[in-house]
Amino acid sequence: MDINQRMQEIAQAKYGQELSQCGDEQIYRVLLQLTQELSQARPAPKKERKLYYFSAEFLIGKLLSNNLLALGIFEEVSQILAKYGRSLSAIEDAEPEPSLGNGGLGRLAACFLDSIAALGLSGDGVGLNYHYGLFEQKLENNKQNERPNPWIEDESWLIPTGIEFEVAFGFGPVKAKLLDIAVPGAHTDIANRLHLFDVEKPAPAPKGGIDFDKTDLPAQLTSFLYPDDSDDAGRLLRVYQQYFMVSAGAQLVLKELEERGFDPHTISDHVAIQINDTHPSMVIPELVRLLTQRGLTMDEAVEQVKRTCAYTNHTILAEALEKWPMSFIEKAAPQLVPIIRELDKRAKAEHSDPKVAIIQGEGAGEIVHMAHLDIHYGYSVNGVAALHTEILKNSELKPFADIYPGKFNNKTNGVTLRRWLEVCNPKLAALLDECVGKEWRTDPSRLNRLMDYYNDTSVLDRMTAIKAENKRALADTLRREAGIEMDPESVFDIQVKRLHEYKRQQMNALYVIRKYLDIKAGKIPERPVTVIFGAKAAPAYVMAKHIIHLILCLRQLIENDPQVRPWLRVVMVENYNVSWAEKLIPACDISEQISLASKEASGTGNMKFMANGAVTLGTRDGANVEIADLVGPDNIYTFGASSNWIIELYDQKARDPKMGYQSGIYYQRPDVKPLVDFLLDPVLTQYGDAADLKALWADLTGKDWFMSLLDVESYISTRDRAIHDYGDKPFWARKMLVNTARCGFFSSDRTIEEYNKDIWHLK
Ligand code: 26Q
Numbered sequence: 001m002d003i004n005q006r007m008q009e010i011a012q013a014k015y016g017q018e019l020s021q022c023g024d025e026q027i028y029r030v031l032l033q034l035t036q037e038l039s040q041a042r043p044a045p046k047k048e049r050k051l052y053y054f055s056a057e058f059l060i061g062k063l064l065s066n067n068l069l070a071l072g073i074f075e076e077v078s079q080i081l082a083k084y085g086r087s088l089s090a091i092e093d094a095e096p097e098p099s100l101g102n103g104g105l106g107r108l109a110a111c112f113l114d115s116i117a118a119l120g121l122s123g124d125g126v127g128l129n130y131h132y133g134l135f136e137q138k139l140e141n142n143k144q145n146e147r148p149n150p151w152i153e154d155e156s157w158l159i160p161t162g163i164e165f166e167v168a169f170g171f172g173p174v175k176a177k178l179l180d181i182a183v184p185g186a187h188t189d190i191a192n193r194l195h196l197f198d199v200e201k202p203a204p205a206p207k208g209g210i211d212f213d214k215t216d217l218p219a220q221l222t223s224f225l226y227p228d229d230s231d232d233a234g235r236l237l238r239v240y241q242q243y244f245m246v247s248a249g250a251q252l253v254l255k256e257l258e259e260r261g262f263d264p265h266t267i268s269d270h271v272a273i274q275i276n277d278t279h280p281s282m283v284i285p286e287l288v289r290l291l292t293q294r295g296l297t298m299d300e301a302v303e304q305v306k307r308t309c310a311y312t313n314h315t316i317l318a319e320a321l322e323k324w325p326m327s328f329i330e331k332a333a334p335q336l337v338p339i340i341r342e343l344d345k346r347a348k349a350e351h352s353d354p355k356v357a358i359i360q361g362e363g364a365g366e367i368v369h370m371a372h373l374d375i376h377y378g379y380s381v382n383g384v385a386a387l388h389t390e391i392l393k394n395s396e397l398k399p400f401a402d403i404y405p406g407k408f409n410n411k412t413n414g415v416t417l418r419r420w421l422e423v424c425n426p427k428l429a430a431l432l433d434e435c436v437g438k439e440w441r442t443d444p445s446r447l448n449r450l451m452d453y454y455n456d457t458s459v460l461d462r463m464t465a466i467k468a469e470n471k472r473a474l475a476d477t478l479r480r481e482a483g484i485e486m487d488p489e490s491v492f493d494i495q496v497k498r499l500h501e502y503k504r505q506q507m508n509a510l511y512v513i514r515k516y517l518d519i520k521a522g523k524i525p526e527r528p529v530t531v532i533f534g535a536k537a538a539p540a541y542v543m544a545k546h547i548i549h550l551i552l553c554l555r556q557l558i559e560n561d562p563q564v565r566p567w568l569r570v571v572m573v574e575n576y577n578v579s580w581a582e583k584l585i586p587a588c589d590i591s592e593q594i595s596l597a598s599k600e601a602s603g604t605g606n607m608k609f610m611a612n613g614a615v616t617l618g619t620r621d622g623a624n625v626e627i628a629d630l631v632g633p634d635n636i637y638t639f640g641a642s643s644n645w646i647i648e649l650y651d652q653k654a655r656d657p658k659m660g661y662q663s664g665i666y667y668q669r670p671d672v673k674p675l676v677d678f679l680l681d682p683v684l685t686q687y688g689d690a691a692d693l694k695a696l697w698a699d700l701t702g703k704d705w706f707m708s709l710l711d712v713e714s715y716i717s718t719r720d721r722a723i724h725d726y727g728d729k730p731f732w733a734r735k736m737l738v739n740t741a742r743c744g745f746f747s748s749d750r751t752i753e754e755y756n757k758d759i760w761h762l763k
Contacts, residue, residue: 003073004080006034020084027086028064028094029155031077035067039182040159042191044122049762050260051116051123051272052253054246054280055109057225058127058194059101060181061578063157064092065423070117070184074423097579098157099133099149100196102226102536103498104604105314107415107578108384108748109276111604114416115752117185117192121762126249126280128241129158129179129196130225135210137536137575142552142688146539148205148224157181158196165197165251167244170331174218175200176248186418187442197248198222210539230540236328243333246283250290264294268307272760275311275378278322278370282329284309284377285339298342302377310759311374311381312411314601316388316396317502326359326366340368347376355399375400375407380759382411385602385623387643395647411755412626413602414748417444420608421743425586427466428612428740435459444744451741460733467589467613467736474587484571490528491726493617493719494584494609495592496576499535499544502599506547506700507708507715508533508592510675512554512570514716517674519564526724530569534576534584546696548572550679553688581605586612589732590637590722593618594715596706598643600624607746613736617722619711623746630742635735639718640711649707665709666701672709676700 010030011019022030065088068074078088101107109125116123132148139145152158163178181194203219206212212220214233221237221244228234253271254264262270275281284305291301315321330337344358354360358372375381375397381404383389389410393401401408422429422441432440435453440446453459471488478484495508512531519525533551537544555570573580591609593600593616600622610616610627618624619640628636641649653659666673678684679697700708726732744750756762 001038003034003076006037007031007077007080010034024086024091025094027081028091031064031068031091032095032155032157035064035071036157036159036182038071038073039067039184039191042182042184042189044192045120045190047122047762049122049270049272049760050256051121051274051760051762052126052249053109053112053116053123053274053276054126054249054283055106055276056127056242056245056279057101057106057276058109058113058125058196059103059106059578060098060110060113060194061107061419061582062092062095062097063181064088064095066114066419067182067184069418069423070114070186072186096151096153096156097577099136099151099577100127100130100225102134104413104602105277108413108604111414111416111419111748112752112755113183113192113194114186114418115414115748117183117190118187118416118418118749119752119756120185120188120190121752121756121760122192123760123762124192125183125194126245126252127194127196128222128225128245129198130222131202132205132210132224134225134536135539139548139552139572139574142549142556144537144545144548146210147208148210150205163252163255165248167247168333168335169217169240169243170334171217174221174244176244178248178252195249195252197245199244226538228540235324236331239324239328239332242279243282243286243336246280246286247333249280250283250286253287254290254294264291265296265300265304267291268304271308272762273309274755274760275309275374277312277314278374281311281322281370281374282333282336284373285336285343286333288339288343289335302343302346306377307379309374309378311371311378313371313381313383313388313392313397316391316601317599322370323360323367324370326368327364329368340373343373343377347372351403353399356403371397372400375404379407380409381407382409382759383601384411384413385626386410386412387598387620387625388601388622391598391643391647409758411751411758412623412746413604413607414746414751415604415607415611416748417441417611417743419582420585421611424582425466425470425612427469428463428586431459431462431466432740440744444747444749447741447744449741450737454734454737457730460730460737463613463736463740464729464733467587470586471589474583477583478571478573482574486530486569486571487528487566490530490569491589491723492530492532492587493590493592493723494532494534494588494614495594496532496534496573496581496584497603497605499537499541499547501543501547501706503595504706504708504711505533505535505551506696507594507712509547509550509554510708510712511716511719512558512568513675513678515568516554516558516564517678519567525567527727528567528569529723530571532571532573532584534573534580536576543696543699546692546699549688549692550696553684553693556687557684581608585609585614588612588614589726590614590719591616591618593621593624594640594711595619595621596646596711597621597641598646599706607743610739611743611746613740615722615732615735615739617719626745627742630745631735631738635738637718637722639714641707646707666704669709669713672712675712676709 135146136149158179176197184191436449591614593606602622617637
C-alpha cells in the first residue's frame with residue numbers, strides 16, 4: 001500500500017483538506033485510522049491451542065508509535081511527516097493515554113501481549129474497559145488528590161465487536177459488551193486482540209474527586225480500576241468487577257472454542273488460560289459451571305479446568321493475597337458458591353493440612369483463599385523472578401510446593417525492548433544498530449556483542465553523549481509541561497514505581513534529608529544531584545500518602561533555599577504513567593531499586609532502566625539479583641540486608657511480637673536519629689502538615705514494618721559511592737555499556753518463549 005496516498009485520502013475524507021493543512025490532532029486521527037485499517041486487515045494466527053491472558057490490568061500506554069513499529073511503517077510515516085515539518089512525538093501528544101493499570105503487573109501484561117504477537121503465537125488478553133482508569137493524580141498543597149481520568153474518546157483504539165454476553169449476578173443479569181483493541185505483532189503479519197468487557201450504560205464521571213455510589217450496579221462496574229476498598233461496599237464492588245470479567249471472559253473462550261469446531265470436552269487441548277495474580281481466579285469455578293452446563297460431568301469439568309488454567313503469583317505481601325468472605329461471593333455470584341464448596345471438598349479430601357484449604361473459617365466467618373483455588377485447580381504455578389520463586393517454594397507457599405512440586409516453576413519477567421528501547425530511545429537504538437547490527441531487534445541476545453566495544457572510547461563517548469541529550473530532552477519537557485527547572489549536568493537519580501512502604505521511597509527521602517543537613521552544615525557534596533520521583537499512592541493508603549507529603553515538603557524546602565538548591569534538587573512528576581516512564585528512563589543515570597529484600601517479586605522498571613544504560617542502585621531483591629549476576633559486581637551498586645536475613649527477622653517477630661529491632665536502630669544509631677527527627681523539625685513542617693509528618697515519624701521510630709532504618713546507613717554510603725564514581729566519565733560509561741549489553745535476557749520475547757515451552761504449548 002502507498003502509505004502517503006492513504007494518509008492523504010483519509011485526511012480528505014475526514015477533514016476535507018490536505019495532510020499538510022491538518023493540525024497535530026487531526027494528523028493523529030488520520031494515523032489512528034490508518035493503523036486500525038492495517039491492523040484489522042491482519043489475520044489472527046490459526047493454531048491448535050490458543051492462550052487467553054486474564055488480567056485485571058493492561059497498562060498498555062499510548063499505542064500509536066508502538067503499532068506503527070509493529071506494522072513496519074514507523075520509519076516511513078516519520079519521513080512522510082518530516083516532509084511536512086511534523087514530528088511523530090508532537091503528534092503523539094494528542095493521544096490520550098489509556099488508564100487501564102496501576103503498575104508492574106499491568107505493564108507486564110501489556111509487554112506480554114506485545115511479545116506473544118511478535119512471536120506469532122495465538123494469544124489474546126481478557127480484561128475490563130475502565131472508563132476513568134486508576135485515577136489521575138494531582139499534586140496540590142504538597143499532597144496527592146485524585147480525579148477521574150476519562151481517557152476514552154469518540155475515535156479511539158477500541159473496536160466495537162457487537163458481541164455480548166449475559167453475566168448473572170445475585171441481583172440479576174447484566175449485559176457485558178465486548179470491545180477489542182488490535183495487537184499487531186512486530187516482524188509478523190498477524191494480529192491478536194485485547195478483549196475488554198464493558199457495561200451497556202456506563203455511569204458519567206463523578207464530579208470533583210473519585211467518590212461515587214458504589215451500590216449503583218451495573219452502571220459503575222467498569223468505572224474505576226481498584227475502587228476504594230476501605231469499606232465493604234468498595235470491597236464488594238471489586239468482587240462484582242472480577243466476576244463480570246471472568247464470566248464474560250469464560251463465555252468468550254467457549255464461544256471461540258465452539259467456532260473453531262472443537263468440543264467442550266476437549267477444551268484443554270485447545271485453550272490455555274493464564275490467571276494474572278488472583279484477581280481473575282473466579283474463572284476456575286465459572287468455567288467448571290459453564291462446562292457442566294454444556295454436558296460435562298463434574299469430574300470431567302474439573303479435570304478439563306485443571307489442565308486449562310495456570311496461575312502467576314506476583315507478590316508475597318500478605319495484604320495482597322486475596323481472601324474474599326464467602327458472603328461476598330454469595331451476593332455477587334451465588335451460583336459459584338456450590339461449585340467452590342465442591343472444589344474445596346475435593347481438595348480437603350486429598351489434603352488434610354488446614355493451611356492448604358480453599359475455604360477457611362465457618363459460618364459467617366467463611367473466607368475463600370483465591371490463590372489456594374488456583375494452586376489446587378491450575379496445572380502450573382509460577383513466580384516472576386528466580387528469588388521470588390524460591391521464596392514461594394521454600395516459605396510462602398511451601399505446603400503447596402510439597403504437595404505439587406511439579407507445578408511450581410519460575411518465569412523471570414521481561415519487558416518489550418520495542419517500546420522500552422527502540423521507541424523510547426531512538427538514538428541509543430541507532431548506535432546499537434551500528435555496533436551489533438540491526439538483528440538485535442529480533443534477537444536481543446545479540447546485544448551481548450556490545451561488550452566488544454568495552455574499550456572503544458568513541459562508542460563510550462557516544463553513549464555518554466546520548467545520555468546527556470536524553471537528559472536535556474527530559475529537562476526541556478519538564479520545564480515546558482510542569483515549570484520545573486533542573487540542571488541537566490547533575491546526576492539524574494530516579495525512583496519511579498507505585499508508592500508502597502516496601503519499595504521504600506521513604507528511605508530515599510531520608511537520603512535527601514542527610515544531604516540537606518550536610519549542605520546546611522557546610523559539607524558540600526561532590527557534585528549536584530537531582531532526585532526524581534514518580535508515584536501514585538492508592539487513595540486509601542494513608543502511610544503512602546504521608547510519604548508523598550514528605551517528598552513534596554522536602555522539594556519545596558530545597559527549592560526555597562539558594563544554599564542547597566545548586567547541589568540537591570527534588571522533583572516529583574505529577575501523574576506518573578507509561579508516557580512519563582518513556583521520557584524518564586532514557587534520561588536516568590542511577591536507577592533506584594531499593595525494596596526491602598524478599599518483598600519485590602521481580603520489578604520490571606529495573607530492567608527498562610538497565611537497557612537504557614542506567615546503573616542500578618539496589619538491594620538483592622527480585623530480578624535485581626539476576627541483573628547483578630549478568631552485569632557483575634562492578635556494574636551495579638548493591639547494599640542492604642539479604643532476603644534470608646529479612647525472612648528470619650519476620651519469623652522472629654512472629655514468634656516474639658514484642659521484638660523491637662527497628663525502633664532499636666533509631667535509638668542506638670547516632671547517624672540515623674537526626675534524619676528521622678527532621679520530620680518533626682519546623683524548618684520542614686512549615687511547608688506542610690505537621691500531624692501527617694509526625695505520623696510518619698511515629699511509624700518509622702515505632703513499627704517500621706518494611707525496615708527502612710535497618711538498611712538506611714548502607715544505603716547512604718553506597719549511594720554516595722555511586723555518585724562519586726559518576727565523576728569518572730569513562731569509568732561510568734563502561735558501566736552503562738555493560739548494562740545495555742546484558743539486558744537481552746530481560747526481553748519479554750525470552751520470557752514468553754519460556755511460558756510457551758513450559759506452560760502454554762501453543763503450536
Ligand atoms: C489486592 C487485594 C484486593 C484487590 C487488589 C489487590 C491488588 C492490586 C494490585 C494486589 C496487587 C496488585 C498489583 C501488584 C503488582 O503490580 N505486582 C508487581 O508485579 C510485577 C510484575 O510481575 C512485579 O515485577 C513487581 O515486583 C510486583 O510488585
